[in-house]
Amino acid sequence: MDEIVTADRRPAVLDLAAGTYYWCRCGRSARQPFCDGSHEVTGLVPVEFTLDQPIRVALCQCKHSGNKPFCDGTHKEM
Numbered sequence: 001m002d003e004i005v006t007a008d009r010r011p012a013v014l015d016l017a018a019g020t021y022y023w024c025r026c027g028r029s030a031r032q033p034f035c036d037g038s039h040e041v042t043g044l045v046p047v048e049f050t051l052d053q054p055i056r057v058a059l060c061q062c063k064h065s066g067n068k069p070f071c072d073g074t075h076k077e078m
Contacts, residue, residue, distance in 0.1 A: 002043035007032045008061035009078060011071035015056050022046040023059060023069030033059040033069070 005027030028038035035046035062075035
């Protein structure tokens with residue numbers, strides 16, 4: 001069961017503090033766009049990313065970006 005679920009067709013635009021984050025790759029997390037462990041029933045794992053400073057980001061929620069975890073506009077083609 002490694003099928004990716006599209007959580008939303010819009011990115012999550014967030015102001016994040018410096019630190020390490022885990023982006024949900026499977027689309028099943030109730031804490032979108034972040035991982036809550038729901039991937040355990042899939043063959044997918046979250047994407048770890050680290051920010052060196054506070055920054056506004058657009059995180060992919062369609063789960064098909066070519067620049068995971070960041071949105072690259074792929075949702076517009078779905």
